[in-house]
Amino acid sequence: MQVSPAVIVIGAGVVGCTVAHQLARSGAKVQVLETRQPGQGATRASAGILAPYIEGHELGALRSLGRRSLDLFDPFISQLRADSGHDLIYRRTGTFELALEETDVDRLRRLSSALSASGVESRWVPPADFAKYEPLASPAALGALLIPTHGFVGVMAVTLAAAAAAQKCGAHFRTELGAIRVFASPMGRVGVEAGGTSWQADHVVLAAGSWSSQIRVEGADVVPVKPIRGQLVQLQAEPGAVQRVIWGPAGYLVPWPDGAVLVGSTVEDVGFDESHTEEAVRGLQAAAVALVPSLANAAVTSVRTGLRPRGPDDLPILGRSAVVPGLIYATAHYRNGVLLTPLTVRLVDDLVFDKGSDPALRDLDPARHGRL
Ligand SMILES: Cc1cc2nc3c(=O)[nH]c(=O)nc-3n(C[C@H](O)[C@H](O)[C@H](O)COP(=O)(O)OP(=O)(O)OC[C@H]3O[C@@H](n4cnc5c(N)ncnc54)[C@H](O)[C@@H]3O)c2cc1C
Incomplete structure (x- = not known):
């Protein structure tokens, strides 16, 4: 495990911004690539309801993930308030x-x-x-x-607070710049092509929401989002x-x-x-x-x-790629992306810093949907 890995996060929605914040807090050198501006995807429309026992009626896994994530919300919001100085409705x-x-x-x-x-x-x-x-x-x-x-939370405010807090911790946001391709690079590194340039990192987090399928991952199936x-x-x-x-x-x-x-x-x-x-x-x-x-x-x-x-089974696609070492998927959050944000942040942080395998990752493994 590297103490200060280089990480590229693709997508600056609620997932990408909060992941970027946590990774930067943990010591990673973070770059975020975003086609538009932070929060302009699904995030801008979100109602921010935190209700696993309504949304998760039918699916056991979704309900237990939602329950775990809801339990993480108080400390998650406190941290974000402290690190950003922003006022958040929660x-x-x-x-x-x-x-x-x-x-x-x-x-x-x-x-x-x-x-x-x-x-x-x-x-x-x-x-x-x-x-x-x-x-x-x-x-x-x-x-x-x-x-x-x-409960509920103001989602745009959370996203912008996370982007600001990530930048305070040294993260660099490149906006109006869409990733086109992700590929394996020598020495176990991973590359991203965007805007006619290629970047290398130790990890890439694919958090482009509905647009995740438009980013080509060399050698892998199209992610079914x-x-x-x-x-x-x-x-x-x-x-x-x-x-x-x-x-x-x-x-x-x-x-x-x-x-x-x-x-x-x-x-x-x-x-x-x-x-x-x-x-x-x-x-x-x-x-x-x-x-x-x-x-x-x-x-x-x-x-x-x-x-x-x-995604095909209404659950997030979250975990390591079996095809491109260093690539981590964090997408397909569907109707519960906000509720599931604190848990997603924790799982991605665990993966980047090799903190052991959380049992929740079994339900979310990208490989259940093919060669990812
Ligand atoms: C009307 C509505 C109500 C909702 N209500 C709730 C709710 O009450 N509770 C709840 O938990 N969830 C709710 N959701 C769901 C929740 O909003 C989503 O699950 C969540 O916003 C997904 O976040 P994301 O960061 O994965 O995706 P997005 O917010 O879509 O972010 C993806 C980002 O990636 C960027 N991007 C795309 N392509 C590229 C590229 N090639 N390179 C770089 N960047 C790229 C996009 O511009 C975008 O900013 C709601 C959604 C909607 C639409």
Whole structure:
């Protein structure tokens, strides 16, 4: 293991910037290559919800990774605040998942029992008690599942704080410069071609999100990551009107301290199209009103879109390449990239500094998808 390895990180989304920060803190000489500017991929659209017991309903591995990563969030945010000096919005006020039909009641009550059995705090809230938690939640709801440990974070702020903190630790960002090719170099090093130049490093971290498949890795299969568009609108409400993340069958709300409410999101397979549609804006407004009827009067202040990087099994692709020594994949975080960021950072740091093999890497091994 080298004390001060040279590392090139490809992509400056939430994953690339936070990985760059941690590696630079650990003593690596870090360069980041980014086609645009930091945070302009999926990251700019992200709602920042930290909710493994909602998003991870179906997949055991995703839920346990999410749970581990959620546990790392407090120290992760403290470190980032301290190293960057930036102010970050981070709340662990829970999620309030509304049951709008009898089938939702059954599902959420079953989930609540399963969570309690596995030691996760959750509470069934009957409509008569909504006033204590979310007074403006739809009176048509039949109840809600409160999971108090869930939360949300301001994702662009985290990303920009990590980029700033990484630079304070000596990392160098080259923006408006896209990587084209990654290849094995002599002496176990790894090369990256970008903008007509080649760089060499001890490690390369491929964190280009949905665009990861566009970077050619010499001798390897194309990494199977596809873009799934998500649209999200921002409404302006009275500060405090919504207190915590409210979730329902057609969407979710994230309340910011200044009264902004994020409403997400669509899930669309439309290639690399990052534009937004009027139809989605109308659909998201309707979803917001179904959860909190008074939002019918709230103005739309912005619309964001992003391309979520999705792998074949909805799990990240994270680990060493079996083809190009020194290459580490850190991509395909799909709908949970923010939640999974602290764990991703730890796993990549462990790999670069050879700190032993974490069992989570078994589920995420790139080789499960071919010759990677
Ligand atoms: C609407 C929406 C809502 C979401 N809500 C949540 C949520 O509530 N909670 C959650 O956990 N997750 C959420 N996600 C998912 C999360 O945002 C993503 O998983 C996460 O942002 C992925 O981060 P990334 O850094 O891997 O990718 P990106 O943010 O896409 O970053 C990849 C970067 O690589 C750059 N790049 C591309 N090609 C190259 C190249 N050739 N060379 C150099 N750089 C390159 C891009 O410009 C980009 O900046 C949401 C996503 C969307 C779209």
